[in-house]
Every structure is written in structure tokens, then in C-alpha cells.
Amino acid sequence: MKVVIVGGGIGGVATYLALRKHLADASPSVELVLLEAHPTISATTAAISGGIGLPSNGLRAIAQIAPDAATYIRERGFLAESTTFRNSKGALLGRQRLGGAKHPCKRRPHWHSGGVLMVSRAVVHDALVRELRPREMTLGKRVRSVKEVGESVEITFEDGEVEHADLVIGADGPCSVVREGILGDRYAAKVVSSRSVGGFVLISSLSDGFRASLQRDPVTTTFGANGFFGYSPCSPDLTHPKSSTLMWWSSYEGGETSQSEPLLPETILPQLLERHASWRSVVDADAETATAFRELITAGCSSPDFYTLPTCVFPCLPRCNTPSGRVVLIGNAAHPDYGLGVASAAEDAITLALLLKHYRVSHRFAVREALRRTAAGFDAVRMKSRRVGRLGMYRPQVGHVHGWWQEKVRDWTIWLMTKLPESLSDPQAGYDLETAIARYITKSGCDKELISR
Numbered sequence: 160m161k162v163v164i165v166g167g168g169i170g171g172v173a174t175y176l177a178l179r180k181h182l183a184d185a186s187p188s189v190e191l192v193l194l195e196a197h198p199t200i201s202a203t204t205a206a207i208s209g210g211i212g213l214p215s216n217g218l219r220a221i222a223q224i225a226p227d228a229a230t231y232i233r234e235r236g237f238l239a240e241s242t243t244f245r246n247s248k249g250a251l252l253g254r255q256r257l258g259g260a261k262h263p264c265k266r267r268p269h270w271h272s273g274g275v276l277m278v279s280r281a282v283v284h285d286a287l288v289r290e291l292r293p294r295e296m297t298l299g300k301r302v303r304s305v306k307e308v309g310e311s312v313e314i315t316f317e318d319g320e321v322e323h324a325d326l327v328i329g330a331d332g333p334c335s336v337v338r339e340g341i342l343g344d345r346y347a348a349k350v351v352s353s354r355s356v357g358g359f360v361l362i363s364s365l366s367d368g369f370r371a372s373l374q375r376d377p378v379t380t381t382f383g384a385n386g387f388f389g390y391s392p393c394s395p396d397l398t399h400p401k402s403s404t405l406m407w408w409s410s411y412e413g414g415e416t417s418q419s420e421p422l423l424p425e426t427i428l429p430q431l432l433e434r435h436a437s438w439r440s441v442v443d444a445d446a447e448t449a450t451a452f453r454e455l456i457t458a459g460c461s462s463p464d465f466y467t468l469p470t471c472v473f474p475c476l477p478r479c480n481t482p483s484g485r486v487v488l489i490g491n492a493a494h495p496d497y498g499l500g501v502a503s504a505a506e507d508a509i510t511l512a513l514l515l516k517h518y519r520v521s522h523r524f525a526v527r528e529a530l531r532r533t534a535a536g537f538d539a540v541r542m543k544s545r546r547v548g549r550l551g552m553y554r555p556q557v558g559h560v561h562g563w564w565q566e567k568v569r570d571w572t573i574w575l576m577t578k579l580p581e582s583l584s585d586p587q588a589g590y591d592l593e594t595a596i597a598r599y600i601t602k603s604g605c606d607k608e609l610i611s612r
């Protein structure tokens with residue numbers, strides 16, 4: 160059996176590693192191919208850029224795939240135990256505790272310590288790529304189209320080459336060509352005019368007041384009438400002069416043509432300053448003039464660690480595979496749930512690998528039947544259970560200016576959200592994927608040999 164994974168981002172590499180681990184005993188053996196459009200790994204990592212929040216279920220899923228990768232990530236991130244919300248007038252809307260440490264996952268209690276790990280996305284990619292052996296990822300191969308032909312899938316590349324596989328996994332991100340190949344252009348991504356912008360600054364380059372505020376409220380998101388601005392440490396130590404970094408994020412409204420133009424920080428700086436510079440932060444709550452946002456934006460736009468990312472949206476998918484199970488979508492190709500994207504992609508990878516192992520390796524179903532059953536199981540565990548399907552799409556706010564009432568309603572909603580019990584996050588942070596898969600297998604009447612990890 161030949162499996163081709165399209166896309167060497169976090170989702171694609173996680174899937175490759177999960178399949179390599181769980182299909183190692185397959186006989187006859189499974190040929191795994193991992194393809195990435197960028198010509199080098201560093202170009203791929205650079206394109207990924209920015210910082211993310213990784214909840215404990217995400218870290219747990221990565222540990223299931225590659226324990227050393229999870230350790231590598233944990234050692235390089237900042238474990239946030241709460242996040243603070245403010246409005247642009249400097250008012251505290253609330254502090255939300257993160258994670259569900261009171262109800263730890265019984266199987267790996269030490270991985271469910273609660274909290275959200277704030278970390279650079281490149282660190283996560285790097286951690287997974289380090290687990291690959293030489294030449295396991297083929298670089299510089301851009302897929303143009305994918306279609307099922309009889310009992311196989313035909314992959315056509317930009318260079319005109321054609322390849323066939325038994326299973327193609329679309330891990331090619333929100334603008335997926337694999338998704339378009341199986342679902343048509345109704346589900347093609349629409350690139351909207353707003354871009355995510357952000358980057359990293361050295362904490363030591365910020366003023367004393369700003370640095371002091373990070374001890375109390377390290378992770379802060381501020382909402383104004385026309386957008387949001389967030390920042391968080393993304394290294395374990397807040398005080399190291401050379402390595403303690405702060406990540407920041409906002410968005411840039413560039414009009415219809417903005418996506419194809421290269422954007423320089425100096426282009427973006429004036430708009431960010433116009434939108435955020437007068438906002439009040441905790442640092443300058445009592446001062447005559449607000450300075451903290453200006454300080455961070457100016458430092459951020461003059462740092463080499465600056466990124467802009469296009470924002471793609473697409474409708475929620477009716478399914479994330481073909482009925483034959485020969486093409487499956489994972490990660491951002493299937494669900495643009497940016498806030499939980501890494502966790503979802505890693506959980507997708509494990510689900511696919513464990514189901515394929517069960518049907519193909521343990522039960523020795525023929526390729527056709529193993530793929531059909533795997534796809535049905537994947538759909539049930541990941542889509543029908545709505546672990547991923549309805550998480551919604553990221554919609555940048557900047558094009559829209561809130562009125563007075565809208566701001567009030569938003570502030571009250573955030574306040575209310577921060578008052579809800581912390582245990583509400585348990586279904587997500589403590590999600591036990593392996594049990595969900597085993598339960599599906601039992602229910603589907605194919606449980607003679609339960610999945611062993």
C-alpha cells in the first residue's frame with residue numbers, strides 16, 4: 160500500500176510520524192511519502208511563522224506521536240495559567256484560568272497539567288521535523304491536482320509529473336488543492352483582505368513598566384472598536400536578556416489586492432499605530448498619555464521576527480474524505496480552526512494512524528476495505544462528533560467598527576466568560592482520543608483486537 164501525504168507543515172509531518180509509528184508492523188509494508196511544496200525545510204518553517212497557544216490536549220497528542228518532540232516544545236514555551244482580557248480604555252474585563260487541572264486525564268496525568276503553552280509555531284514544526292530521518296520529506300514538490308481513478312488516486316504535480324497512490328492525505332493547509340480536488344470549488348478557500356500580522360520582540364528591549372506588568376498579566380488580549388491586539392511571553396523564562404521573547408499579534412486590513420503584494424513592516428506600522436497606539440494598557444492606566452502599545456508595535460515592526468499571513472476562509476465541510484476513503488483531509492485543509500489548529504491536526508494524525516493500524520495491520524483487511532472503514536471511523540470520531548467540524552472560522556474584526564452598544568455587549572460577554580467554571584474546558588483539554596477511537600471501534604462491531612499503543 161502506498162500513502163502520499165501532501166504538505167509538510169505541522170499537520171503533514173505529525174501524520175507522517177504517526178503513520179510511521181503505527182504501521183511499522185504492517186505486512187506487506189506500507190510505503191509512506193511526504194511531499195512539501197517549499198524547496199527547503201527552513202523555507203517551510205519560515206512560512207509557518209508566528210506564535211500559537213497550545214492547549215494540553217495538543218501537547219498530549221504530540222507526545223503520543225513523538226515524546227521527544229513534546230519535551231522539546233515544552234522546554235521552549237511559556238506555560239500560561241491564565242489569560243487577561245482588557246478593553247482599549249484600559250479596563251480589566253476579566254482573567255480566565257486556562258486548562259482543567261482539577262480533572263486530570265487518568266492515562267497521562269503529567270501531560271495534563273492544565274494551562275496553555277505559548278510557543279513559536281516554528282518550534283512546533285522544528286520539533287516534529289527533527290523526528291524525521293534523512294530524506295523522509297521530499298521538498299520542492301507542489302501538487303497541482305488530485306483525483307480518484309479506479310482503485311487509486313492520481314496526483315499531478317506542477318512540474319507535469321504524475322504519481323499514483325492508494326491513499327492521499329491532504330495536509331496542504333487552508334488553501335488545499337486536495338480539498339478542491341475532492342469537493343470541488345464550492346469549498347475552495349477565499350482569501351480575505353485582512354492579514355494576520357505579528358512577531359516576536361525581546362522582552363529585555365521593553366520598558367521597565369512593561370516588563371513588570373508581564374509578571375502579573377503575561378498573556379493579555381485587548382479589544383477595541385476596530386480590532387484586537389494580543390501579546391504573551393513565548394519562552395519559559397521572562398528575564399533572560401537574550402532569549403526571553405514576547406510574541407504579539409494583530410491584523411492588517413489591506414484592501415482587495417493586499418494578499419499578493421509583499422508587505423513590509425513599514426507599510427503596516429502606520430495602520431497598526433493608528434488603530435492601537437492610543438489604546439490604554441495596564442502599563443499606562445494612570446498616565447496622561449498611553450505609550451505601551453506604541454512601544455510594542457514600534458519594537459515589533461522593527462524586529463526581523465515579523466510576519467504577515469494571508470487569512471483564508473472556507474465553508475464547514477460536509478465530510479473530510481471521499482466515500483472510498485482513498486483521499487482524506489486533515490489539519491487546516493479540513494477545518495480552519497486556527498485557535499486549536501495544532502491540537503486538532505495532531506489528533507487527526509493519531510486518529511487516522513490508529514484506525515488504519517486497526518483495520519489494515521491488526522485485522523488484515525484488504526486495502527480497499529481497510530481504507531473505507533478507516534475513513535468512516537475518521538469521519539465519526541473527528542467530524543460527526545464535532546471535535547473539529549463546527550469550531551468556526553477565523554473572521555478578522557478590523558474591517559468592522561463596533562458601535563458603543565456592540566462594545567458593551569462584547570465586554571459583558573468576555574466578563575461572563577471569565578466567570579464560568581474552569582472545568583468547562585475539560586472536554587477539550589482533557590480529551591481522551593484513544594478511548595474515543597476504541598469506543599467507536601467497539602460500537603462498530605470490530606473490536607476483537609483493541610488498539611494497543
Ligand SMILES: Cc1cc2nc3c(=O)[nH]c(=O)nc-3n(C[C@H](O)[C@H](O)[C@H](O)COP(=O)(O)OP(=O)(O)OC[C@H]3O[C@@H](n4cnc5c(N)ncnc54)[C@H](O)[C@@H]3O)c2cc1C
Pocket residue numbers: 165166167168169170171194195196197203207209210211212213214217280300301302303330331332333334335336355468489490491492496497498499500501502504
Ligand atoms: C494566524 C494564525 C494563528 C494561529 N493560532 C493558533 C493557535 O493559537 N493555536 C493552534 O493550535 N493553532 C493555531 N493556528 C493554526 C495552526 O498553526 C495550524 O492549524 C497547524 O499548524 C496545522 O496546520 P497544517 O499543517 O494543517 O497546515 P499549514 O501549516 O498551512 O501547512 C500546509 C503545508 O502544506 C504545504 N502545501 C500547500 N499546498 C501544497 C501543495 N499544493 N503541494 C505541496 N505542498 C503544499 C505548505 O507549503 C505547508 O507547508 C494558527 C494559524 C494561523 C494562520
